[in-house]
Amino acid sequence: MDNLNGLSPKEILKGYNGRKLRIMEVCGTHTHEIFRLGIRKILPESIELISGPGCPVCVTPVGYIDEACILALEKNCVICTFGDLIRVPGTEMSLADARGKGAQIKTVYSPLDAVDFAKENPHKQVVFLAVGFETTTPSACIAVEKARKDGLDNFSILCANKTMPNAYQALKGSADAFLFPGHVNAITGNATCKALSEQGVSGVVAGFTAKELLTALAVTVTLLQKGEPFFVNCYPRVVKDEGSPAAQKLMAKVMEPCDSEWRGLGVIKMSGMKLREEYADFDARKKYSLPEIKGKPNPACRCGDVLQGKCKPCDCKVFGKVCTPQHPVGACMVSGEGACSAYYQYGM
């Protein structure tokens, strides 16, 4: 710690008085933990934190909710989903609204619970809403493999899984450095982030406790002052350089890359995952011949700008007035990890 005069991470951050720095926390859980732990309050004005697109619920496009509503209302499927997705607005309705019209929507903690439910209810057609980044994609793959092994013909997934590398490319110029999402890197390893630093894009991978977040920010601020692009793994107790080879192998076996639409950001090339042809029986889009759907988001919503750090949630005209966690207009206000809901909850 010699070169830092023995300062603690907190002291380094508090004492910073250099040029304005913009640090993007990619992961929605980071956004919320940073608010909850009061870290924003100790930062000087010259360190600005901006929220990135790393909340899977926030970037799930309107059309996906529309597809799920068709499956629930017209194809009579039982929809199993992570709870956050239920209140995300679709073009005409959310899944909560569909439930009001008689749809069966079941909240599950894991896709494996959805497989168990399908097994226990052989007369029901069960569809799991598979959203999420590299962190959650392995669980969807394990569920599909399990359903196949158990010979279930009443289980499928509606796949909207996403991958981060091309999103980082799309967001390159948005910040001076990224706080990379710890649990994505636990799966993928650090190669993408290291390659980014070689292209001049700096960042650190961060954990989630107060100590870890303060340290990750202090490392970022210290290294940004040195001026050289960098990557540091600030979460080595969970993130290994190689990530999880078993998870990578499983994902490559069950799914393949595809173009993917991100709410507010548009289509990002090869930033999504879909089931491989061998698993077509478990692909709800194919099984129920879903038509191609183009959802229409509410024009007032600025989620896209929020997710790229172009504006703060409170810059959106309807923030806190028409759009609240009770009556969300956009996805960023729904999820516990969304930037708008964090700003609303913690009053910034």
Next chain:
Amino acid sequence: MCVGLSAKVVDLKDGTAVIDASGAKRSVSAELLDDLEVGDYVMVHAGVAIAKITDDDENETNKIMEEL
């Protein structure tokens, strides 16, 4: 949905681990981690143990600051 849960493995059988997260027990898939043992700490996401936790955050962050 992305919030990870750190928990201790208290039982292991056929690719399934029983974990204890501050007193709450549940079964999760352990098939991504082949060298897991009872007593290990793991990070759990959506019902799957995705990584082993190899240190505590205090030690970890002290080391990082020393190396900076």
